[in-house]
Amino acid sequence: MTDKPEKLIDKKGLRLDGRKPDELRPIKIEVGVISNADGSAYIEQGKNKVLAGIYGPREVHPKHLALPDRMVLKCRYHMAPFSVQERKSPAPSRREIELSKVIRESLEPAIFVEYYPRTMVDIFVEVLQADGGTRCASITAAALALADAGIPMRDIVVACAAGKAGDTIVLDLMDEEDKYGTADVPVALMPNLNAVTLLQMDGILSYDEFESAVNLAIEGCKKIYAMQKEAIRSKYASAKEEGEE
Amino acid sequence: MASKSSGHKKGHLVSPGDRLGVIEEFTPDVGTYVKNGVIYSEIIGKSLFDLAQKRVSVHPKLRGIKVPKIGSTVIGQVSSVQTQNANVRIFNVDKKDLSGIFTAVLHVSDVQMRFVDSMFDVCKPGDILRARVISEKNRTYHLTTKDKDLGVIYAFCSNCGYMLEPRRYMMHCARCGRTEKRKTAFDYGKRPT
Numbered sequence A: 001m002t003d004k005p006e007k008l009i010d011k012k013g014l015r016l017d018g019r020k021p022d023e024l025r026p027i028k029i030e031v032g033v034i035s036n037a038d039g040s041a042y043i044e045q046g047k048n049k050v051l052a053g054i055y056g057p058r059e060v061h062p063k064h065l066a067l068p069d070r071m072v073l074k075c076r077y078h079m080a081p082f083s084v085q086e087r088k089s090p091a092p093s094r095r096e097i098e099l100s101k102v103i104r105e106s107l108e109p110a111i112f113v114e115y116y117p118r119t120m121v122d123i124f125v126e127v128l129q130a131d132g133g134t135r136c137a138s139i140t141a142a143a144l145a146l147a148d149a150g151i152p153m154r155d156i157v158v159a160c161a162a163g164k165a166g167d168t169i170v171l172d173l174m175d176e177e178d179k180y181g182t183a184d185v186p187v188a189l190m191p192n193l194n195a196v197t198l199l200q201m202d203g204i205l206s207y208d209e210f211e212s213a214v215n216l217a218i219e220g221c222k223k224i225y226a227m228q229k230e231a232i233r234s235k236y237a238s239a240k241e242e243g244e245e
Numbered sequence B: 001m002a003s004k005s006s007g008h009k010k011g012h013l014v015s016p017g018d019r020l021g022v023i024e025e026f027t028p029d030v031g032t033y034v035k036n037g038v039i040y041s042e043i044i045g046k047s048l049f050d051l052a053q054k055r056v057s058v059h060p061k062l063r064g065i066k067v068p069k070i071g072s073t074v075i076g077q078v079s080s081v082q083t084q085n086a087n088v089r090i091f092n093v094d095k096k097d098l099s100g101i102f103t104a105v106l107h108v109s110d111v112q113m114r115f116v117d118s119m120f121d122v123c124k125p126g127d128i129l130r131a132r133v134i135s136e137k138n139r140t141y142h143l144t145t146k147d148k149d150l151g152v153i154y155a156f157c158s159n160c161g162y163m164l165e166p167r168r169y170m171m172h173c174a175r176c177g178r179t180e181k182r183k184t185a186f187d188y189g190k191r192p193t
Helices: A094-110 A134-148 A175-180 A207-236
Strands: A027-031 A039-045 A048-059 A072-079 A119-129 A158-165 A168-171 A183-190 A195-199 B008-014 B019-022 B032-035 B038-041 B045-050 B055-060 B073-081 B085-093 B096-107 B128-135 B141-144 B151-154 B164-167 B170-173
Touching (some): A039 A134, A094 A183, A094 A195, A119 A134, A134 A207
Antiparallel strands (some): A027 A039, A048 A119, A158 A183, B008 B045, B032 B038, B073 B085, B085 B096, B128 B151, B164 B170
16 A cells, blocks of 8 residues: 655655646547457556447346336446555445546436337446546546447537645546545536536535636546547548448 | 528537537437426437438437337246246347346237237247237236237247247257247248347
8 A cells, every 4th residue: 555645746746756747747648449348448648458349239137127118327437456556346346436426427418318228238337446536547448438339419528637646636536636626526528518417526615625626637538538538539530331332 | 509501410429418509400300308497418429410401310329228118029938837828938029138027928819910819829929939029018028929020930849849830830840850840930040130
């Protein structure tokens, strides 16, 4: 386990890993990495490594869970036992069950759920390495995987966190800032519609700090959104259309 | 956004949420949706602006998702047979393999135009058949094989499991010599899918 650092922000105003307060971690996104899945995406955000896979739409099992007018979304967020410093039990923990729900509910508003009634879509999110902000990385990856699966969506959801480390409002918290910082505000956004689909906060922030944290997170979301689009472009720009030309 | 020349204009790669125009300039077509008078793309694909008809659509870059619908041709495996019904697990819809399965029912009255006495003369568990969806009433897909391209495309001997060969009106097992009845498609055993 990492010990509590003396200061989260140094004299020059830089963070533990040398980032400026409003700087994102380096991000690498890839689309279509699992050949057996209908859609998939992989994201590396700093030391986070998250893999998302989509299966479906397919028949709902057990059948009584099917809804007559809409598609059922099922989400499983799971952390690999080796994703953290201390081995994590592979059984889904309370936190993972909650995050599964949070991820599903932040993606649901984007999906045209009524297009495929009586079906189910499975979202599998596997955290291979965790370093703070995995819920945001998971949402970013899962949204791309949904788009890759061809599921009609209003927008691609993108998520990013902001928070307070020391006395500064910072973007994209990493593990130490999350643990020893004052507050964490994850935000998920549909950038084209300018609609927030997830907004959480834990910690203590004043009203003004909260507002600037949300605005900072939204700015971060927009930067990640550009990277999501770039990832889509790099997979699909060369691919030929189905049945044309 | 749109150029003034007539005819089609091939757009570029768009992803869900990309703005394509407003409803005053185009009629939204497949792959798009409208919110507050603005047309957005709902899938990853290539935008297509039909300037003559003033239509905008998005053509999927990947093969779109397939779910059985009324009229779609499906391929499935027979999972169980009763005298009146056969249950089929669909794994292919309109030539696209699914990642899961959909279950459907084939009733004797939908097998052929003429009267069919028993479902056991149509298919057996394990057979692969091609059928068309005729209804999705009561939350179940109902199939028909009333066409010459529909019916069993792979049948297996219920005695030894060897693939059956068509011989006149019956199916014959080359390994154990058994003869069975099936409702076969005209291309029985010829096509890979």
